[in-house]
Amino acid sequence: MTKKHSFRYSRNAKKLRKKEKARLRIKNPIVDSAWKHGLSVKSNFNRLGIAYDSNEVLKIPNRGFLQGTQESIPPVQKKTKVVEALENVAQQSEKKPAYISEDDQLFCLYNLELYGDDFQAMTRDPKNVYQLTSKQLERLIDKFKKTPKYQTYLKEKRAGTFNIADIYDICVAH
Incomplete structure (x- = not known):
């Protein structure tokens, strides 16, 4: 019960509601500087040029669209300063290198x-202990190919200095 x-x-x-409303914290400094706390979230998003509801912006076509009747596509709004600043920050941020x-x-x-x-032969290898x-x-090796260690491996292989027996204690027939 x-x-x-x-x-x-x-x-x-009344005081609790006001406190709860005042607690709105925006972590992004660009959006925070342009945010007007007197307005609602939806009106703030519209003013900043950010989509409040993605379903309104990117509507899924209905069956009529498939049959050939097309509705007019709404015009794209011009970019606001906030959207341009957010795009600049996104372009300047560095991607994390792939970690393995x-x-x-x-x-x-x-x-x-070897x-x-x-990849089929790799699955049957005894060192594939995780099966x-x-x-x-294939995904693991594709991820490995994005690491700096793979580049050094290629350089050593081209120079002829790479030997797998140095890494593993195995006998490799050449």
């Missing part, structure tokens, strides 16, 4: 050296 909700006489409801653990990097090097692009499927191995 749950406790019945009752009115709290010791609390001022050291063990996975060694595993990828081993597989690339099997090349034969990764060919698709999982």
Whole structure:
């Protein structure tokens, strides 16, 4: 059984509502500087040029659209200063480099050296202890190819200084 909700006489409801409304904190400094706290969220978004409801902006076409009757596409609003500033920040931010653990990097090097692009053979390798499927191995190696370690591997391989036996204690027949 749950406790019945009752009115709290010791609390001022009006003051609590005002406090709750005043708690609105915007973490993005660009949006925060242009935000007008007297307006609603929807009107602030419209003023800033940001979509409040993506379903209104990007409507899913109905069956009539598939049959050939097209509705007029609403004109695109011009970009506001806030939207331009947000786009500039997004373009300037650096992407994180792909991270793969050291063990996975060694595993990828081993597989690339022995099997090349034969992912089916990689699945049957005894060192595939986690029993990764060919698709999982393909994704892992694609992710590995985006790391700086792969670039150093390619340089060493071109120079002829890379030896898989140095990394793993195995006998590789050349």
